Amino acid sequence: MTAEAKPxxxxxxxxxxDPGVDDALAILFALGSPELDVKAITTVCGNVPLExxxxxxxxxxxxxxxxxxxxHPGCDGPMIGEAIFGKFHGAGGLGNLVLPDPVALPSEQxxxxxxxxxxxxxxxxxxxxxxxxxxxMTNLALLxxxxxxxxxxxxxxxxxxxxxxxxxxxxxxxxxxILADPHAANIVYSAGLDYVALPLDxxxxxxxxxxxxxxxxxxxxxTPLAATHRLLTGWxxxxxxxxxxxxxxxxxxxxxxxxxxxxxxKTEAAHIFVExxxxxxxxxxxxxxxxxxxxxxxxxxxxxxxxxxxFSLLSxxxxxxxxxx
Ligand code: RIB
Ligand code: CA
Numbered sequence: 001m002t003a004e005a006k007p008x009x010x011x012x013x014x015x016x017x018d019p020g021v022d023d024a025l026a027i028l029f030a031l032g033s034p035e036l037d038v039k040a041i042t043t044v045c046g047n048v049p050l051e052x053x054x055x056x057x058x059x060x061x062x063x064x065x066x067x068x069x070x071x072h073p074g075c076d077g078p079m080i081g082e083a084i085f086g087k088f089h090g091a092g093g094l095g096n097l098v099l100p101d102p103v104a105l106p107s108e109q110x111x112x113x114x115x116x117x118x119x120x121x122x123x124x125x126x127x128x129x130x131x132x133x134x135x136x137m138t139n140l141a142l143l144x145x146x147x148x149x150x151x152x153x154x155x156x157x158x159x160x161x162x163x164x165x166x167x168x169x170x171x172x173x174x175x176x177x178i179l180a181d182p183h184a185a186n187i188v189y190s191a192g193l194d195y196v197a198l199p200l201d202x203x204x205x206x207x208x209x210x211x212x213x214x215x216x217x218x219x220x221x222x223t224p225l226a227a228t229h230r231l232l233t234g235w236x237x238x239x240x241x242x243x244x245x246x247x248x249x250x251x252x253x254x255x256x257x258x259x260x261x262x263x264x265x266k267t268e269a270a271h272i273f274v275e276x277x278x279x280x281x282x283x284x285x286x287x288x289x290x291x292x293x294x295x296x297x298x299x300x301x302x303x304x305x306x307x308x309x310x311f312s313l314l315s316x317x318x319x320x321x322x323x324x325x
Contacts, residue, residue, distance in 0.1 A: 010037035011130055011155075011259060012122065014115055016074070017252070018046025018135030019056040020086065021095040021231050026134055026252035027057070028224050029314055031064045032321030033260045039118050039129065042072045042111030046135035046180055047086030048093035050076040053135075056093045058102035064224050064321055067104050074111030074139035078181035086176060088237070088248075096234035097227055111139045112146065119143075119150040128155035130259060134252040136177050137161070141184035144191045154193055158259060160252050161185065162199035162272065162285035164301060171283065175200050178274060179283030185274045195299045196267065198254045199285065202302040206250040206310045207243055208232050215315035225322035253314055254305065261313055266304035269297040 013036050017023040030036045041061070043053040054073045061069050077083040089095055107114065115131070122129050131154055133140055144151065161177035162185075168174040178185045189195075213232045219225025235248035243249065258265055270287035278284070287301060 010035055012037050012039050012127070013130045013132055013259065014040050014042060014118060015256070016042045016044060016111065016131065016133045016135065016139050017057065018044050018048070018053045019060060020047040020053065020093060020135065020252065021089050021235055022250065022252040023047070023134045024056065024060050024094060024097075024231060025228060025250070025314070026132075026256045027060050028064060028228060028321060029253050029317050030256040031066050032224070032317035033256070035260050036256065038069050040070050040072055040114050042074050042114060042139055044074045044111070044135045044139050045076045045083050046177065047089045048091070049083070049085070050074070052093045054106045055102060058104050058106060059094070059099040062102050062104065063099055063227055065324070070114070071106045072109055072111040072114040073106050075142065078136060078138055079141060079183045084180050088235075095231055097230045099227070112142045115139065115143045116147045116150055119147070119153040123150060123153040128153055130155045131157045132255045132259070133157065133159040133161070134255055136180035137184040137188050138181045141181070141187040144187055151191060151193065156194045156196060157188070158196045158198070158255050160198045160203065160255050162197055164199055164201050164285060164287045165303070166199070166201045166204060168284065169200055173281045174283035175285070178285055182274045182276045182283040185285070186276055189272055189274060189298055192298070196258060197272065197299045197301045198251075198258065199301060200249070202265070202305050203249045203251040203254055204243060205305040206254060206307045207245060208235055208247040208250065209245065212311040215311055216318065219322055223322040224318050228318050250310065254302070254310065257310055257313060258302070261309065264306040264309040264313070265302045267300035268303050270299055270301050271295040271297050272299045272301065
């Protein structure tokens with residue numbers, strides 16, 4: 001299934017991320033989708049330390065020949081407590097993909113200041129931006145605290161994080177992005193944003209497989225397609241008992257895919273909470289699906305994914321990015 005033809009005006013988006021194998025795929029999909037206009041990439045400490053995330057963002061943009069997109073480093077740890085790091089991205093953060101060191105440098109402007117600048121401009125033009133978060137939400141939480149007047153310029157927040165009707169992937173209850181900074185998540189959940197959550201409930205439905213990875217073969221060396229094939233072949237959890245088969249879950253790409261093809265996803269409204277005090281359940285996300293808490297819904301939580309549609313569109317857009325001049 002492919003998304004509708006290019007809309008009249010691309011959706012302006014900010015991608016806040018911690019690249020990260022799956023972050024890289026989400027970014028490449030966005031750059032290959034004419035429906036999206038990536039205004040900036042902001043980085044946050046997550047899968048790997050901030051400096052490595054930032055370098056990887058620069059590498060990905062050079063791979064895609066899109067060094068026009070600025071990269072702004074953000075927070076190098078959570079609002080409270082120590083930083084935790086990912087387990088499946090390798091020390092370099094891009095798994096078994098090796099990319100040349102970037103030529104471009106990151107901006108000296110902080111991620112939160114860049115987010116605020118873009119939102120101020122949008123607000124002045126009576127326009128809106130969509131914010132995508134692919135890692136811990138520390139940068140976004142600081143934006144909310146420092147610039148509450150700018151939140152009206154956020155059209156929608158689409159965010160990978162949380163686990164509702166499924167176990168955590170980093171602790172028994174908690175998904176990595178939320179566990180890494182639950183206080184930030186709590187600020188975001190309470191901000192009144194139009195919020196679409198892509199939790200593990202969704203991402204575990206979009207598992208790689210040899211057949212799906214075959215969609216990404218044939219790229220010439222040095223193209224996004226070849227890089228994507230390499231990223232995907234290394235992204236195998238080898239844990240059929242947990243995931244129902246071999247392969248790895250497509251976490252972050254679902255965020256940018258949702259923006260281009262929401263028809264591939266089904267959401268359920270809920271009020272979502274995050275646990276910030278418990279030792280056992282620290283960072284757990286909890287959904288009130290049936291109004292038991294008396295709180296209004298504050299999120300649309302993706303619960304169903306058309307996985308074949310996801311992989312087909314992902315390969316279509318990364319192929320077209322690889323053919324772009
Ligand atoms: O739990 C999955 C999330 O944690 C993904 O965003 C992955 O990149 C890591 O940040
Ligand atoms: Ca990520």
